[in-house]
Amino acid sequence: MTARKELAERIEGRLAGRSGRSLWRSLDELAREPAVLEMLRAEFPGLPDLAEARVGRRRLLELMGASFALAGLTGCGPGEAAGEAADQAIPYVTTPPGLVPGVARHVATAISRGGYADGVLVVQQMGRPVQLEGNPDHPASLGALDPIIQAGILDLYDPDRSRSVLKAGRAASTNGMLKALVDRLPALAANGGGGLRLLTGTVTSPTLARQVAALKRRFPAMQWHRWEADGRDTLRAGSVLAFGRPVDTLLHLDRAKTILAIESDFLDGAPGHLRYARDFARRRRAAGEGRPEEMSRLYAIESSPTLAGARADHRFAVRPNEIEAAVRALAAELGAGPAEWRRNAPGWLAAVARDLSASRSTALVHAGPAQPPAVHALVHAINDALGAPGQTVTYIEPVEADPVDHGDSLKGLVADMAAGRVDTLLTLGANPVFTAPADLDFAGALAKVPLSVHLGTAPDETAMLCTWHVPEAHELERWGDLRAFDGTVTIQQPQTRPLWGGWSPQELLAVLDGETRPDGHAIVRATWMERFQGKGDADGMWTDALRLGIVPDSAAAPLSVSLLPGLADRLPPPPASIPASTGGGTLTALFRPDPWLRDGRYANLGWLQELPRPFTTLTWDNALLIAPATAERLGLKNEDVVELRSAAGTLRAPVWRLAGHAPDCVTLPFGFGRRVVGRVGRDVGFDAFPLRRLDQLWQLPGVELRKTGETHRLAATQHHQMIDSPDAVRHATLDAFRRDPGFARSEEPEHSLYPPYEYPRNAWGMAISLDACIGCNACTAACQGENNIAVVGKEEVLRNRQMHWIRIDTWYEGEAAAPEQTLFQPMTCMHCENAPCEVVCPVAATMHDADGLNVMVYNRCVGTRFCSNNCPYKVRRFNYFNYAADDNRLPMSWNPDVSVRARGVMEKCTYCVQRIRNARIAADRENRPIRDGEVKTACQQACPAEAIVFGDLNDPDSAVSRRKASPLDYGVLTDLNTRPRTTYQARLRNPNPELGEA
Amino acid sequence: MNASTETGQELARVVEPGVTALAVTAHVSGLVLERRTPLWWWVGFGLSFGLFVLFLAAVGWLFIRGVGIWGIDWPIAWGFAIGNYVWWVGMASGGTLISALFFLTRSDWRSATSRIAETMTVFCVACAGIMPVIHLGRWWYFYWLFPYPNTMALWPQFRSPLHWDFVAILVYVAGSLLFWYVGLLPDLATLRDRARRRWQRIFYGLLALGWQGSSQHWRQFRMLYGLFAALMAPLVCSIHSIVGLDFAGGLTPGWHETQFPPYFVFGAALSGFAVVLMLVIPLRRALELTGVITLRHLDVLARLMLTASLLLSYCYLIEAFMPFYRGEEREITVMTSLLTGYYAPWYWAKIVLNGLVPQLLWVRPLRLNRPLLFLVALCVVIGMWIERYVIVVGSLHRNHSESSWFVFVPTVWDWATLAGSVGLFLTGFFLALRFIPMVSMFELRDLLHKKQAGGG
Amino acid sequence: MSVRRGTGHSLRGRLAAFDDPDAMLEALRRLRQEGFSQLEVYGPHAVEGVDELLGRQARALPLIVVAAGGLGAVGGFFLQYWGMALSYPLNIGGRPLNSWPAFAPSTFELAALAILLVGFLAFCRFCRLPRLYDPIFDAPGFERASQDRFLIWIAEREGRDDRELLRQLLPEGDGVRIDEVPA
Amino acid sequence: MPGVFGPTANILTKLVLYTLLAGLITLAGGAWFFPNTSYATRVGIAQPQPVPFSHEHHVGGLGLDCRYCHTSVEVSATAGLPPTHTCMTCHSQIWTNAELLAPVRQSLATGTPIRWNRVNALPDYVFFNHGIHVAKGVACTTCHGPVDGMPLTWKGASLRMSWCLDCHRDPAPNLRPKEAVFDMDWKPTAATPSGEQLMARYHIHPETLSDCSVCHR
Numbered sequence A: 001m002t003a004r005k006e007l008a009e010r011i012e013g014r015l016a017g018r019s020g021r022s023l024w025r026s027l028d029e030l031a032r033e034p035a036v037l038e039m040l041r042a043e044f045p046g047l048p049d050l051a052e053a054r055v056g057r058r059r060l061l062e063l064m065g066a067s068f069a070l071a072g073l074t075g076c077g078p079g080e081a082a083g084e085a086a087d088q089a090i091p092y093v094t095t096p097p098g099l100v101p102g103v104a105r106h107v108a109t110a111i112s113r114g115g116y117a118d119g120v121l122v123v124q125q126m127g128r129p130v131q132l133e134g135n136p137d138h139p140a141s142l143g144a145l146d147p148i149i150q151a152g153i154l155d156l157y158d159p160d161r162s163r164s165v166l167k168a169g170r171a172a173s174t175n176g177m178l179k180a181l182v183d184r185l186p187a188l189a190a191n192g193g194g195g196l197r198l199l200t201g202t203v204t205s206p207t208l209a210r211q212v213a214a215l216k217r218r219f220p221a222m223q224w225h226r227w228e229a230d231g232r233d234t235l236r237a238g239s240v241l242a243f244g245r246p247v248d249t250l251l252h253l254d255r256a257k258t259i260l261a262i263e264s265d266f267l268d269g270a271p272g273h274l275r276y277a278r279d280f281a282r283r284r285r286a287a288g289e290g291r292p293e294e295m296s297r298l299y300a301i302e303s304s305p306t307l308a309g310a311r312a313d314h315r316f317a318v319r320p321n322e323i324e325a326a327v328r329a330l331a332a333e334l335g336a337g338p339a340e341w342r343r344n345a346p347g348w349l350a351a352v353a354r355d356l357s358a359s360r361s362t363a364l365v366h367a368g369p370a371q372p373p374a375v376h377a378l379v380h381a382i383n384d385a386l387g388a389p390g391q392t393v394t395y396i397e398p399v400e401a402d403p404v405d406h407g408d409s410l411k412g413l414v415a416d417m418a419a420g421r422v423d424t425l426l427t428l429g430a431n432p433v434f435t436a437p438a439d440l441d442f443a444g445a446l447a448k449v450p451l452s453v454h455l456g457t458a459p460d461e462t463a464m465l466c467t468w469h470v471p472e473a474h475e476l477e478r479w480g481d482l483r484a485f486d487g488t489v490t491i492q493q494p495q496t497r498p499l500w501g502g503w504s505p506q507e508l509l510a511v512l513d514g515e516t517r518p519d520g521h522a523i524v525r526a527t528w529m530e531r532f533q534g535k536g537d538a539d540g541m542w543t544d545a546l547r548l549g550i551v552p553d554s555a556a557a558p559l560s561v562s563l564l565p566g567l568a569d570r571l572p573p574p575p576a577s578i579p580a581s582t583g584g585g586t587l588t589a590l591f592r593p594d595p596w597l598r599d600g601r602y603a604n605l606g607w608l609q610e611l612p613r614p615f616t617t618l619t620w621d622n623a624l625l626i627a628p629a630t631a632e633r634l635g636l637k638n639e640d641v642v643e644l645r646s647a648a649g650t651l652r653a654p655v656w657r658l659a660g661h662a663p664d665c666v667t668l669p670f671g672f673g674r675r676v677v678g679r680v681g682r683d684v685g686f687d688a689f690p691l692r693r694l695d696q697l698w699q700l701p702g703v704e705l706r707k708t709g710e711t712h713r714l715a716a717t718q719h720h721q722m723i724d725s726p727d728a729v730r731h732a733t734l735d736a737f738r739r740d741p742g743f744a745r746s747e748e749p750e751h752s753l754y755p756p757y758e759y760p761r762n763a764w765g766m767a768i769s770l771d772a773c774i775g776c777n778a779c780t781a782a783c784q785g786e787n788n789i790a791v792v793g794k795e796e797v798l799r800n801r802q803m804h805w806i807r808i809d810t811w812y813e814g815e816a817a818a819p820e821q822t823l824f825q826p827m828t829c830m831h832c833e834n835a836p837c838e839v840v841c842p843v844a845a846t847m848h849d850a851d852g853l854n855v856m857v858y859n860r861c862v863g864t865r866f867c868s869n870n871c872p873y874k875v876r877r878f879n880y881f882n883y884a885a886d887d888n889r890l891p892m893s894w895n896p897d898v899s900v901r902a903r904g905v906m907e908k909c910t911y912c913v914q915r916i917r918n919a920r921i922a923a924d925r926e927n928r929p930i931r932d933g934e935v936k937t938a939c940q941q942a943c944p945a946e947a948i949v950f951g952d953l954n955d956p957d958s959a960v961s962r963r964k965a966s967p968l969d970y971g972v973l974t975d976l977n978t979r980p981r982t983t984y985q986a987r988l989r990n991p992n993p994e995l996g997e998a
Numbered sequence B: 001m002n003a004s005t006e007t008g009q010e011l012a013r014v015v016e017p018g019v020t021a022l023a024v025t026a027h028v029s030g031l032v033l034e035r036r037t038p039l040w041w042w043v044g045f046g047l048s049f050g051l052f053v054l055f056l057a058a059v060g061w062l063f064i065r066g067v068g069i070w071g072i073d074w075p076i077a078w079g080f081a082i083g084n085y086v087w088w089v090g091m092a093s094g095g096t097l098i099s100a101l102f103f104l105t106r107s108d109w110r111s112a113t114s115r116i117a118e119t120m121t122v123f124c125v126a127c128a129g130i131m132p133v134i135h136l137g138r139w140w141y142f143y144w145l146f147p148y149p150n151t152m153a154l155w156p157q158f159r160s161p162l163h164w165d166f167v168a169i170l171v172y173v174a175g176s177l178l179f180w181y182v183g184l185l186p187d188l189a190t191l192r193d194r195a196r197r198r199w200q201r202i203f204y205g206l207l208a209l210g211w212q213g214s215s216q217h218w219r220q221f222r223m224l225y226g227l228f229a230a231l232m233a234p235l236v237c238s239i240h241s242i243v244g245l246d247f248a249g250g251l252t253p254g255w256h257e258t259q260f261p262p263y264f265v266f267g268a269a270l271s272g273f274a275v276v277l278m279l280v281i282p283l284r285r286a287l288e289l290t291g292v293i294t295l296r297h298l299d300v301l302a303r304l305m306l307t308a309s310l311l312l313s314y315c316y317l318i319e320a321f322m323p324f325y326r327g328e329e330r331e332i333t334v335m336t337s338l339l340t341g342y343y344a345p346w347y348w349a350k351i352v353l354n355g356l357v358p359q360l361l362w363v364r365p366l367r368l369n370r371p372l373l374f375l376v377a378l379c380v381v382i383g384m385w386i387e388r389y390v391i392v393v394g395s396l397h398r399n400h401s402e403s404s405w406f407v408f409v410p411t412v413w414d415w416a417t418l419a420g421s422v423g424l425f426l427t428g429f430f431l432a433l434r435f436i437p438m439v440s441m442f443e444l445r446d447l448l449h450k451k452q453a454g455g456g
Numbered sequence C: 001m002s003v004r005r006g007t008g009h010s011l012r013g014r015l016a017a018f019d020d021p022d023a024m025l026e027a028l029r030r031l032r033q034e035g036f037s038q039l040e041v042y043g044p045h046a047v048e049g050v051d052e053l054l055g056r057q058a059r060a061l062p063l064i065v066v067a068a069g070g071l072g073a074v075g076g077f078f079l080q081y082w083g084m085a086l087s088y089p090l091n092i093g094g095r096p097l098n099s100w101p102a103f104a105p106s107t108f109e110l111a112a113l114a115i116l117l118v119g120f121l122a123f124c125r126f127c128r129l130p131r132l133y134d135p136i137f138d139a140p141g142f143e144r145a146s147q148d149r150f151l152i153w154i155a156e157r158e159g160r161d162d163r164e165l166l167r168q169l170l171p172e173g174d175g176v177r178i179d180e181v182p183a
Numbered sequence D: 001m002p003g004v005f006g007p008t009a010n011i012l013t014k015l016v017l018y019t020l021l022a023g024l025i026t027l028a029g030g031a032w033f034f035p036n037t038s039y040a041t042r043v044g045i046a047q048p049q050p051v052p053f054s055h056e057h058h059v060g061g062l063g064l065d066c067r068y069c070h071t072s073v074e075v076s077a078t079a080g081l082p083p084t085h086t087c088m089t090c091h092s093q094i095w096t097n098a099e100l101l102a103p104v105r106q107s108l109a110t111g112t113p114i115r116w117n118r119v120n121a122l123p124d125y126v127f128f129n130h131g132i133h134v135a136k137g138v139a140c141t142t143c144h145g146p147v148d149g150m151p152l153t154w155k156g157a158s159l160r161m162s163w164c165l166d167c168h169r170d171p172a173p174n175l176r177p178k179e180a181v182f183d184m185d186w187k188p189t190a191a192t193p194s195g196e197q198l199m200a201r202y203h204i205h206p207e208t209l210s211d212c213s214v215c216h217r
Helices: A002-015 A023-032 A034-043 A057-066 A152-156 A174-190 A206-218 A233-243 A273-285 A307-311 A320-333 A349-358 A373-386 A406-418 A442-446 A461-465 A505-512 A520-532 A538-548 A606-610 A628-634 A734-739 A778-786 A794-798 A866-870 A913-925 A938-942 A959-965 B002-012 B021-033 B039-065 B080-104 B110-135 B139-145 B161-194 B198-208 B215-248 B260-286 B295-326 B329-340 B344-362 B364-368 B370-396 B412-435 B441-453 C021-033 C050-054 C060-087 C100-127 C142-146 C163-169 D008-036 D055-061 D084-091 D099-110 D130-135 D140-144 D161-169 D195-201
Strands: A105-113 A116-125 A128-134 A196-200 A223-226 A248-251 A258-262 A297-302 A314-317 A363-367 A393-396 A424-428 A451-456 A468-471 A480-483 A489-492 A587-593 A624-626 A640-646 A649-657 A665-670 A699-711 A731-733 A764-769 A807-813 A821-827 A846-848 A854-856 A948-952 A982-985 A987-989 C013-018 C039-042 C150-155 C176-181
Touching: A105 A489, A105 A538, A116 A480, A116 A489, A128 A152, A128 A778, A128 A938, A174 A424, A174 A451, A174 A468, A174 A505, A196 A206, A196 A406, A196 A505, A206 A480, A206 A505, A206 A520, A223 A406, A233 A248, A233 A373, A248 A363, A258 A320, A258 A349, A297 A307, A297 A320, A297 A349, A307 A314, A307 A821, A320 A349, A320 A373, A320 A587, A349 A363, A349 A373, A363 A373, A406 A442, A424 A505, A442 A461, A451 A461, A451 A505, A480 A520, A489 A520, A489 A538, A505 A520, A520 A538, A606 A778, A624 A628, A628 A649, A665 A699, A731 A734, A734 A987, A764 A959, A778 A807, A778 A938, A913 D130, A938 A948, A948 A959, B002 B295, B021 B161, B021 B441, B039 B110, B039 B412, B080 B110, B080 B161, B080 B215, B080 B260, B080 B370, B080 B412, B110 B139, B110 B161, B110 B260, B110 B295, B110 B412, B110 B441, B161 B198, B161 B215, B161 B441, B161 C100, B161 C142, B215 B260, B215 B370, B215 C039, B215 C050, B215 C060, B215 C100, B260 B295, B260 B344, B260 B370, B295 B329, B295 B344, B295 B364, B295 B370, B329 B344, B329 B370, B344 B364, B344 B370, B364 B370, C013 C021, C021 C039, C021 C050, C021 C150, C021 C163, C039 C050, C060 C100, C142 C150, D084 D099
Parallel strands: A196 A223, A196 A424, A258 A297, A258 A363, A297 A314, A424 A451, A451 A468, A587 A665, A624 A649, A731 A987, A764 A982
Antiparallel strands: A105 A116, A116 A128, A248 A393, A480 A489, A587 A699, A624 A665, A640 A649, A640 A699, A764 A948, A807 A821, A846 A854, C013 C150, C013 C176, C039 C150
């Protein structure tokens, strides 16, 4: 596609610094020139001293205390774990108030995902953030976190972040940028801001909205455009179709008995998905906890597999265009649409409809953002017919500020830019050059804008092509405010001084108001003082809001909306079964965001790149996902590189056969193939955006695949999946469970030659409920953050050397085309009481402690790897290279409570022993036992579904003991007499008898 | 018929007629003292040394980068290093068995071959000893396996089969060295006394420690040698049993086998005899030892190899049969994947090379056909390496946890280490050829004397 | 002064050389009958019967070796027991602190090690090795003792001149010659 | 033909053998004793400091409490080094222009911290917690030695694993009543409870204290 190629060339042109290699190289070299260095120093007091020597982790802690400037962004990880010689101790000059060296502090704030807030607690060590935990008081997180938010800490310390203002891709001075903007103001004022445009992603920030409103008063003609590549336009449009006005829909899965998920993302990605996951999981666990009648039933219709689909009791993999037909038919069945829609309805539909209507007002239907507005409108109609509103769904005013259709909005902007009607463009956070639909050729239009300023945390494609790039302060470095899926507001407070200076969007906007040194704190505070006025003690409310991490009762009020009549006529005509082949091909391409990189903005985060994708377990790559049957037909194997041809253009991509994918369509995950990105995200995967068109954002019909004969190695972390229920994963239907509650139990060899050890104090144990687990990988990410687990890179993953301590094993039941069910099993160290690994270690580097933990002493390990061989669960990980040192992250970003492992050392899950020990110390200081729930492992804390429970087995009332009392409780491979401390609760399915044991 | 009776007599002779004590002494010590270093030695040594340099390179890079340069992965955390170790230590057994076991059985054919065999053992053990050390992720801490008082107040974990192994290999190194050296003393004295060049007289004089051959010396010598032989025979069995326990001690399906100790002893014996044959066949010509290393020796060694192969084949049968007999699901998985899966070619190669090829040796003419015999021995040596490779890797790649099943793909560094270790062995052996008498002269003198006494 | 067994040559004597071990044995027998007590035999290999004639045995070595083995075994086991059960008792995979079956292999190996080392040292002690110099080495033709000759050394008896007697006992010629050994 | 070696050879051999033996013994002995030499442990060797701060003067002389400077010792893993500010609380009043204190004043002025040379360093893989030790009646001087007698601070103990274990296995002898933890010259009297009593009072269970996970994570 010429426009793209041209764009690529232009970016390359900009990148072609003195080194001609990459932006970073050129910047570093620039930075070494004294003159530039001086200039940059003047600009950024925080700029690292490039001569700083390498510093170890613990030393860094003290250095950190001194000041960030001293921290020395030495870009190198810790070396051999031995302490450095001739080391120094560096105290503060004046201790910051409330800071106790060596004691962690938790500070509440929020991090945005697609514009929506997730409440977090930032763990602070020596005045620097070291970790993110969910804020239990926040409605959207309830203490859990998804991998993306957790990676925020890595994002903060990303050494590839934008460090200075860029002019045309070269380091420049902030003053220059300010001057350029300010000089423009008079002209803008003259024509009422005619040429002034603002481009952002989804914005929920009340402050930002207030500022824009103010600006609009000053520059009436200015316009505010929005573009979110994986946005929720379709839902908005759907609600407009149904109700004549945009509304947001909140789901109440805790009240839902029968659920229909139409390629729904309520478990993976929808605003509030963490909350939804918890509510959903609670009802799924009900049966195991003795309340079988409460167990919900989930149907799923989808083309591209979703986590919801994986958890469905009945999952129907259908072609994309069949979905709308099915939904129409369902609407008809439930009297929410004309009878003729019922024609050529799939066989199972009637049963589903009956089941739904049977559980009126506890039924719930939800569709994902990839579905056309019509489907969403119909979903509203169906929910209405089922009496869901007020029961299982509530409608609220859209949380997004001033909601518009992003597509139209962007289209309008590009049109004006191309027509030269735009002279000043401020892009806040967004990266349209990479994410905008290809047919718009945003880059081309951008070239016609005389003054374009881009604000971003990292220099990206847009930054390169704008006249100015301004480094954006990370959300943990700045003041701001955000709203959650339900409207609850969180005021973001900075957790540290900006590492490299950096501006917040609010501050940059203020510049248009003539302020040259705006103060983010003042701006945000102004908003809230204004709102708190008249509600009493404004300052008190402000501080409360900061402390709690939410503005009390700021959630949006339920909205009563009613369906407009005649929906059937207003609906756009359903897509022809197979559109008159536009590209000659008969396949349909589905555009879906990569679960971790989303629209590509997280491409430089090693944790996310290496975190296995659900189902495929792929890392460091995206692949063209295709149903095994279809692949068979086309003669495609995994890792075959195919050329995909369509009217929208062609692209090359490696193939991955995905069980449960609908036939005759392929999924193209976008977010990969970034051009301008840091060291981690460079040259990873293929870019699917070039095929994405404004009118075909989510699916592209008429696609054909041509085998190129080449192959591209894909780094998956699990190589054997399809298997008929390995003994490790146990499951049954609800009825089977009723008949034989103990079906999962396996008899353990009671006799042992050895006298048993006593664990009088605590006996730590873990229970993992397969019934709750939704396979979201939050635990894996949390563990990686908490335990300093290094990222190893694609080459090493190809050798199967990934380091994750807890992995999600994925199993399919049934045949590949339409697996009857997908089973997820988090696997980690079982802390066997008769641990096979310990006996074979020749140096006693791994043994049991008094609480029955299987302890791994890294500094004693010589690396015989016998323990790994002898571990039946294969949960031990080995540092084949000095991964920690090679990891591209700042020393200060490691967790100081955990040793960073050296080369040649074995490591594994420790039940977060550092947390246990800290709790033990706290308890001992007060001469009391550790309370139940006082120790939470990182994985348990992050799990939105409460699948993981950890605690003391000696205490019969502890949560974990109660879990293990469930009849579903079983241990894996107990026939080896390993006596694992971690046990599982079997998965139950609740199929509809009418549809049989599907 | 004439010919066959002749071979019959030939096969009865451990020493060709007309060979005298002085002649043997003169010839053997001449090889070391007077003879100009022959071309074949220079060529052989050059090649071996080249390989040895490769070994240094491979290990050097390993020390710089870490064991990640090998193909080992997860779950297959053990690879070539361990396979090589078992292979080398197995071949080492050959020397000890021949010179210790058959000393106890008073087999007269042992005398001429024992020296070659023991020398082989010494250098094989050296190669074997290095492998477990470089196998470690942090090799520079290998001394933590020694039980010595330290500031950490820590001890090794004596329960670990690996630690048994560590102790065993340690003792075996000491044992084979001492056994070899003690056996050398009288011959070193002979060299000392026959040497003409000053450095030779001093060199061998020092090594001989002042051996006089007095009745007192001989008496103590024979006593000690007897005791050592009586110790080395069980010792060599114990070390291979322990190597077997390295695997049997683990609960990986395919390793957890009660039969492994004898299994590994038989395997060791097989490769041991094979490698002795591979050395003896060329050497008896190259060193003109046909007079004392006769067809009888080759025949005996060949038959020993056949016997060992039969014993091992029996173990193979049991190994394949047991899982199905027990009906233990996971073991069946491993076995079937070995029989038909990714590693099937290796598995069958081991069956053919170690089990079937040696069966040729049932036929006497084939036994006496030196080139063929050499080839058979070569097959066995290769086959035994493959066996260890299959045991180490094949079992791990079908472990208890299906989700972690993966395969092992060796890297160039794996192969370099293997080839290099062969270089290390040959370099040492060639040096020994040059400076050590390759036949036990005093034993032959003894033998010849007895033969005369016995009117042979 | 007396003869130190196996080596002693601090006193004068004579050295009779034989090509054939049997002749040597014969001569030795005669010497014994004539009451020669201070005798020593050198040869390129051990000859049956010599020890009997000289009335010597190697009893000590086996006893020492067995003792060493015993001590090695006991010490070896105690070392393991000490480390695992007494010095730093750790719960290793729920195994008993005193996992004696697991200590057995190393115990055996350590016993073997003790035997090897002690055995070798004891051997050196009895043979008084290393002993690079000994006057006997200077005896003419002694180098043949390590190749093909068998020598009998006859100590000179105090105040007696055995030259005649020896000439009768060991007639020179046919592989027999007698040399004076310098003190 | 005469023998290879002369009579001296035997003496030389003996000499060589005995030297080897002696060497071996010295080596072993050295390996045994060296780790406990103050050269290896640095115990008792005063560290030079940018500012020659004297505990002898401040603690022994003026009788400052440890916690005046090491504020977080009771609640945190680290005892905490005093910020420049702490020094200046007094030294803005007294010795205001002493040459010795120039670095301190400069530090406050420029906001660049003082870089002290570390006296007690633990490797990164050892996680020590001051708070719990103080809470259980382990006195400062038990590990840091008679600090009130140190003109320049030195290491009070080897801080070796074996040294830690000695106390973790048998804490009783090293315990004193909490109240006396910061007391520099505390002597047990007839009234002071025995170590065993203190262990009971503070719920100290030695059997759990030699777990590896107590210090290594």
